[in-house]
Amino acid sequence: MTRCQFNERPACSVKNEPFPEEVRCTGCGAWIEVWSDEDEACCVRCGRIVRKEE
Numbered sequence: 001m002t003r004c005q006f007n008e009r010p011a012c013s014v015k016n017e018p019f020p021e022e023v024r025c026t027g028c029g030a031w032i033e034v035w036s037d038e039d040e041a042c043c044v045r046c047g048r049i050v051r052k053e054e
């Protein structure tokens, strides 16, 4: 049984809609988008996991 998790957002999170932040890949230098509610994303160019710097 598979369900999409994105359909189950808590109501209180509606005010804080996620927005994309640009983070530079440490592997190839490309700019990739990391959503504000996520800590890391996969680089579309080299496949490296890029973490946001806080």
Ligand SMILES: [Zn+2]
Pocket: 025, 026, 027, 028, 029, 030, 043, 044, 045, 046, 047, 048
């Ligand atoms: Zn990269």
